[in-house]
Amino acid sequence: MKAQVTSRKMLQLTVAFGLAAATGLMVVSGPAQAGIKGSKHDLGSTGGSQLGATATTTEVCVFCHTPHGSNTAAPVPLWNKSLPSSTYTRYSSLSTSTLDGAEATVGSVSLACLSCHDGSQAMDVMINAPGSNGYNAAGANFAGGVALTGFPKLGTDLSNDHPISIQYGGGGWKSTDGDGAAAASALSDGSFKAGVKSTINSNPAWWIDTTGGTANSRDKTDMVLYTRTLSGTVQPFVECASCHDPHNSTAQPVSFLRISNTGSAVCLACHDK
């Protein structure tokens, strides 16, 4: 799948190559990904959220991560927010007759996203606020908070959203399967792409390779599957961050996708359609 190159892009490329040739500079690198600073996920004073900014800090990461005193109940690195205790309506409640995979409770990284995106707590609620003595185990509003108006929240009714906390490929793929590519035969549902299983730091790791990054290596541009345990079996699940990277502000067509969705590349990475 090749991204469409518009004539404007062509022109920019030509200019860039011209410049590179003129200066004797040749840069070989992967597709540029814009970072989180200044993006919609930057809630500090330099941020780009349509909802406004928190004037009293220029910090970016603090709205989600803290170097100390993080929430150890969260299965995400150094999480600086309390996790929501909301009750969710699940996709499975629609009872589409084609759904094969079983859902686990809403958890893993999805719960971290939902700690803002279900609208149950303000985005400036944090456990360890910037500066000295900012710690509050239960989480507290940080002064100069961001209003919730117009927030693109999903709410707690997830039945109209792509399923999350759901087995990949209808289940069947598990931690006791061997490492390596091509696990399609392990999947109960044949209409899914084969993925890769690996062992990283003694833990099972699963992902679906995309054309970005290196084949058979887990890259940020791959569809990452998350390790969950369901009915005693350790296995791969689709979560919010399977499709999204919260730090990649490149708009494709919205920010924070792992790869551009041109030609529905995100969907076709997993679905064999």
Ligand code: HEC
């Ligand atoms: C809007 C919330 C949010 C903000 C702001 C944020 N992160 Fe994250 N970060 C996350 C989530 C969610 C994960 C877990 C993602 C996953 O499991 O793939 C994560 C994972 C990470 C990881 C480990 C996985 C990886 O991608 O390498 C690092 C390191 C990290 N963040 C660093 C940062 C830094 C540094 C900043 C500030 C410049 C920052 N983050 C700002 C939400 C955020």
Ligand code: HEC
């Ligand atoms: C990370 C892998 C992954 C990606 C990317 C992905 N899906 Fe899915 N999708 C799944 C899984 C797993 C299910 C659950 C299917 C099942 O168990 O039958 C699912 C379910 C669905 C269903 C419901 C099927 C049913 O029987 O009710 C639809 C429709 C769907 N996806 C469309 C999409 C579209 C459109 C996109 C792109 C925006 C997309 N998917 C991206 C993995 C993925």
Ligand code: HEC
């Ligand atoms: C600290 C609160 C917070 C957390 C945690 C958070 N978000 Fe967001 N998210 C926001 C805000 C604020 C916006 C932008 C509001 C606006 O400007 O419209 C946003 C916007 C988005 C958008 C839309 C981007 C666009 O271009 O319109 C996506 C997609 C998104 N978030 C995905 C995620 C995912 C996935 C996670 C978890 C990996 C996550 N977010 C975690 C606060 C958060």
Ligand code: HEC
């Ligand atoms: C299967 C892939 C997939 C999963 C899983 C997924 N998303 Fe998305 N999400 C997308 C795509 C693709 C878009 C861009 C839709 C478009 O074309 O506008 C998107 C858009 C969004 C937006 C912007 C909505 C808008 O219209 O402005 C938010 C916010 C968001 N996602 C949050 C989440 C959160 C939170 C989760 C987990 C509860 C999640 N997503 C799970 C694929 C996914």
